[in-house]
Amino acid sequence: MDLTDTPDDIRDSTESPPDFTEWDSPEEVLKGGPTRERLLSVILQLRTPTKVSRIAEQADCDTETARDYLEWFTSMGMTREISGRPVRYERNESYLQWRRVEQIRDEYSEAEIVKELKETMKRIEEYRAQFDADSPEDVSLMDRTEEASVEEVWEALSEWKTLKQRAELLDTARQNGHSSSGGAKVDA
Numbered sequence: 001m002d003l004t005d006t007p008d009d010i011r012d013s014t015e016s017p018p019d020f021t022e023w024d025s026p027e028e029v030l031k032g033g034p035t036r037e038r039l040l041s042v043i044l045q046l047r048t049p050t051k052v053s054r055i056a057e058q059a060d061c062d063t064e065t066a067r068d069y070l071e072w073f074t075s076m077g078m079t080r081e082i083s084g085r086p087v088r089y090e091r092n093e094s095y096l097q098w099r100r101v102e103q104i105r106d107e108y109s110e111a112e113i114v115k116e117l118k119e120t121m122k123r124i125e126e127y128r129a130q131f132d133a134d135s136p137e138d139v140s141l142m143d144r145t146e147e148a149s150v151e152e153v154w155e156a157l158s159e160w161k162t163l164k165q166r167a168e169l170l171d172t173a174r175q176n177g178h179s180s181s182g183g184a185k186v187d188a
Contacts, residue, residue, distance in 0.1 A: 035061045039069045043079055044096075049088035097169070104173040117170040120163055127160040136160040 038059040046055075056066035070089050073079040077095045082088040104113065131139045136157040141150060148156075 043091050046091045049082040049090045051086045051088050100169050101173045113174050120167045124163050
């Protein structure tokens, strides 16, 4: 077959193209799914305490339904209720960390966790040496632009922060999921 040949299964040139206006918009497609899943998705994205009405709006459901589910999520420990007028909710970071630790413990053996923790700590040490600092928070982005672009430095610092979080999760998982199990906390 020559590159200029038309394959046999290509649509006929006399056939009209599909009418894209008949397709659902991406916003409509994303509104599908059970209410609980939509609310959970919104909750996982919360960065600050948020009013019930705003959460309901983002999850495309009515306020009373959102309130009922938020009370249930709170009883499960997934969210925290912030008293006041109006009542607001925030995601419970402790719950999310516990879930991540449990997932690590379910998916990996203790030996695999220890191996990954060692590799993660090695990479953290490499960043400490590279930036001559104990923590990414100690590094000034502007002071480093002579050596590399702002984007490169920012990316390296972001990865360092991620590695620190990973080390903390792995260390907690290594300690059987309990940060108070007697082991020392990782100084990442």
